[in-house]
Amino acid sequence: MELLVIGSGGREHALAWKLAQSARVRKVYVAPGNAGTALEHGLENLPITAIPDLVEFVKKNNIELTVVGPEAPLADGIVDAFNAENLPIFGPTQQAAQLEISKDYSKSFMQRHNIPTADYATFSNPTDAHQYLDNKTAPIVIKADGLAAGKGVVVATTLEQAHAAVDLMLVEKNMGQAGAKIIIEEFLQGEEVSFIVMVDGHEALPLATSQDYKRLQNGDQGPNTGGMGAYSPTPFISPQYHARIMREIIHPTIKGLEQEDTRYTGFLYAGLMITPDNDIKVLEFNCRMGDPETQTMMLRLKSDLLTLIEQALDGTLDRAEIEWDRRVALGVIMAAHNYPKTPRKNDVITGLTALSEKQKTTDTFHIFHSGTCMGGNNGKEFVTSGGRVLCVTALGDNIKMAQQKAYQIAKQIKFDGYQMRSDIGHRGISNIRQNET
Ligand code: AMP
Numbered sequence: 001m002e003l004l005v006i007g008s009g010g011r012e013h014a015l016a017w018k019l020a021q022s023a024r025v026r027k028v029y030v031a032p033g034n035a036g037t038a039l040e041h042g043l044e045n046l047p048i049t050a051i052p053d054l055v056e057f058v059k060k061n062n063i064e065l066t067v068v069g070p071e072a073p074l075a076d077g078i079v080d081a082f083n084a085e086n087l088p089i090f091g092p093t094q095q096a097a098q099l100e101i102s103k104d105y106s107k108s109f110m111q112r113h114n115i116p117t118a119d120y121a122t123f124s125n126p127t128d129a130h131q132y133l134d135n136k137t138a139p140i141v142i143k144a145d146g147l148a149a150g151k152g153v154v155v156a157t158t159l160e161q162a163h164a165a166v167d168l169m170l171v172e173k174n175m176g177q178a179g180a181k182i183i184i185e186e187f188l189q190g191e192e193v194s195f196i197v198m199v200d201g202h203e204a205l206p207l208a209t210s211q212d213y214k215r216l217q218n219g220d221q222g223p224n225t226g227g228m229g230a231y232s233p234t235p236f237i238s239p240q241y242h243a244r245i246m247r248e249i250i251h252p253t254i255k256g257l258e259q260e261d262t263r264y265t266g267f268l269y270a271g272l273m274i275t276p277d278n279d280i281k282v283l284e285f286n287c288r289m290g291d292p293e294t295q296t297m298m299l300r301l302k303s304d305l306l307t308l309i310e311q312a313l314d315g316t317l318d319r320a321e322i323e324w325d326r327r328v329a330l331g332v333i334m335a336a337h338n339y340p341k342t343p344r345k346n347d348v349i350t351g352l353t354a355l356s357e358k359q360k361t362t363d364t365f366h367i368f369h370s371g372t373c374m375g376g377n378n379g380k381e382f383v384t385s386g387g388r389v390l391c392v393t394a395l396g397d398n399i400k401m402a403q404q405k406a407y408q409i410a411k412q413i414k415f416d417g418y419q420m421r422s423d424i425g426h427r428g429i430s431n432i433r434q435n436e437t
């Protein structure tokens with residue numbers, strides 16, 4: 001079979017790499033892919049991004065399944081376009097993806113179906129928003145309604161900052177149309193975890209748990225990013241919490257969608273906060289896998305991903321069996337200079353070639369590429385081309401060992417101005433230490 005993965009990040013590299021391991025798969029195209037997917041055995045980059053062109057390619061080349069990585073093509077209706085031509089594709093329709101596309105929709109959906117989430121109000125008028133804030137206390141959270149690639153959330157530690165964020169979004173329109181409406185939301189304290197499931201329209205199959213590190217700097221300081229590292233599984237989701245998340249959040253969400261005649265197929269990502277009072281609340285829904293959570297999950301997935309996706313498309317996920325490597329996977333992001341603002345491009349990356357050879361002979365680590373392309377003086381060097389550049393992902397018998405291995409490999413890679421946290425996994429490690437004492 002030949003398959004197609006849409007996207008160009010580390011998540012797509014990991015999904016395509018895993019799909020290519022299926023005995024039934026001859027080739028996985030990645031559109032548009034990156035320098036890492038270009039070099040991977042069984043993968044081929046496809047320099048196409050427009051939806052009608054992708055439809056044409058799939059028809060002409062008898063691609064048997066397409067998997068969508070990022071949210072933007074979902075918001076642009078790629079699944080609807082493929083469905084109209086009866087081409088198999090895994091991901092939610094534009095309507096079903098509203099859970100991620102509009103925070104206002106997502107919050108009101110949660111209210112309608114009693115899914116626990118932070119209290120909130122929606123505004124498009126700045127005067128009303130300022131008045132609302134006058135009766136609130138900090139910290140408080142301001143969010144653009146629309147897609148903003150992780151840059152649309154301000155966790156304001158003072159009311160002044162909150163008022164300023166309202167003005168930036170509603171008056172100066174720094175987020176454009178995405179910030180034409182805003183949500184002002186209660187600040188939640190606690191432990192943030194990622195819970196991702198596959199959905200077949202009716203049933204949800206939970207995937208391995210994980211924890212992402214959103215802030216740029218060590219100690220969870222600095223601005224929010226798309227994610228600076230992750231590990232899987234996370235000790236914060238005990239079997240009891242797992243059962244509660246399925247009962248209190250995932251099942252009501254799937255049921256709610258069905259009740260509203262929205263058929264959802266695809267990955268569904270719940271960003272959750274486990275509060276000090278042991279409440280579990282939804283921070284956000286994403287209609288896709290997480291990045292970099294996927295890189296850690298794919299390194300651990302032992303089952304055939306193609307079979308699981310086929311079962312999701314057939315509506316038979318209730319019969320699916322899924323097996324994970326018992327080891328912990330931990331991924332560390334190396335990001336470009338000036339990420340998350342305007343990342344610098346064309347910095348030459350060294351150390352990758354030797355490691356790429358080494359990873360062919362071991363299952364204990366894999367370097368997934370995001371913002372990379374070929375360039376440099378002779379066009380044959382790896383250079384940076386985006387904010388998050390690489391995710392160095394390694395397996396270990398526990399979080400600490402996976403962390404040591406990932407950093408030991410990451411230290412062999414260099415590029416000018418790279419940014420890398422040195423504490424990915426620290427929350428999980430201290431949780432386990434606390435439980436041991
Ligand atoms: P979101 O895109 O809604 O997930 O927000 C991005 C990040 O901001 C989350 O991953 C959290 O780290 C943080 N965040 C969002 N909403 C809240 C909240 N209500 N309380 C505390 N932190 C939040």
Ligand code: GLY
Pocket residue numbers: 212226227286289290291292293
């Ligand atoms: N790592 C967070 C996300 O993918 O949204």
